[in-house]
Amino acid sequence: MPRLTLKTTFVVAASLVALSQLTAVTLASLPPNRYSNAAAPHTTYLSPMFTQNWRLFAPNPIAEDRRILFQGSYRAADGTLKQTEWVDWTDVELDLVHHRLVGGRAGYVTNKLFSPLGARYGKLLDAQRHVAVTTEEKDPPSWSELRKSLLAAGPSRPDSVEVYLRYERATIRLATEVLESRWPDRTFVAVRYSLNRQRVTPYDARHGSKQEREAARPREIRRVGGWRIPEVGSKAEQRVIADFDRRHR
Template sequence: MGSESSPSRTQKPKVWVRLVAFVAVLATAWHIFASFLWIAPPSPLREVVPGNALSSYMIPMFGQSWSVFAPEPINGDFHFNVRAKVPGDDGELRETGWVSATDVELSMIQYNLTPPRAGLQSSEVASSYKNAYDKLEQVQRTTVGGNFAVDDWLVGLEAALENQAESAQQDSEEGEQAQPNTAEIEQLVAEERRSTAYATQVARAIWGEEVEEVQYRVSRQNVVPFAQRHNDNAERPEPTVILPGWRGPVIEEGQDDGNFAATFRKQYERNAE
């Protein structure tokens, strides 16, 4: 006579398992919601996330760009080049050659299934700088091309740009008074600081801590025009180049020159082999 099998009882998950699952669900829901807000066109819905919480969460790890799609897909690339002035054996400053920070960084992500974020920094710096530069008046762009290598040079650059804006305002015809481009100046100065700080790190990684001045070159080159895509002899247009003057080094508080130099110089030397 066979024995009857007792019904199996499903054990409830332990408390810590349920707690972990609950936290994971909340984290997933928040990430999906934050990504939606970030990708969607700006709207009052973003105000449900206070302060800079949304941008602080999304940047730099989860930032997304949909500009690879129509109607305005990416049609060019940016380059960021750096050179420096360092003391020679005789104590006089000498200029180094140009180094493409972008080429060094791109070599980190080519053929890499897990590309590091470090492979995109210079391209983003160059793009942001050109965007700010293009908003300036022509006379202000000429000023940016001058050398500002003294102490507190950022203050001097901003003052020079503001004076030019005020002069343009005073010289404008009555009834058509121009407004000073204060917002554009502030954006350019912020990008100057960011770009110079990055160029300083690159220069110190390659030529050491004795770097006295740095200069960077920003360029953008379009791809072959769409109409010529089937032309085997088509060539890319000449790049648009922005060449600010020499700048005094900028070292931001809390930056880790050691880790940056160890990563960047190793890749730079690998490319030079």
């Protein structure tokens, strides 16, 4: 029997890893069925980078406006905690669509984050949701502390907590970089976000005046997340966010 060389062993191992990844991505991207549902517990590591929204292939008219806003808490010169105004980052991102006739039309980040943030929060138990939204502004928990508190609050599957925290951390990282680009002279001690959604004016009220259409529109619904420790990416990432903010707000 021929002896395996180190090169052959490496090629075989790399091929198996690539095949496993390809299989996982394929199962995760299939339309919902018994096979994709059975594989779901083993493909959660793909979120949030490799998930696919199947509405791409069955577009529907926009039924509601969705926005993600960021707010930071910082320590003022007198030692007290103060909060920034809410920054509507979705509005900044939409400048690409509203005011740029030429250029990229890629989906904006907050549009991709909105639904998963709500869905992952919805999979938590009631006690875990309470833990998630009642963290203190003056002393937000570390990510490991928050994970322990969520797991201790209920017997839900650990992967529900892990994926929820993955989206939370990605959103807080974006929020921190946005807030630091707006207020570079402030040191933030806590950051949070708000999910705002408002249904469009009902079809039957479409012919009214602007005031009548606005009056007929359902009220806006907000869900404000808990305070989190600031999360900062690389220097290059921070520069990109700051540059984007300057060009589009």
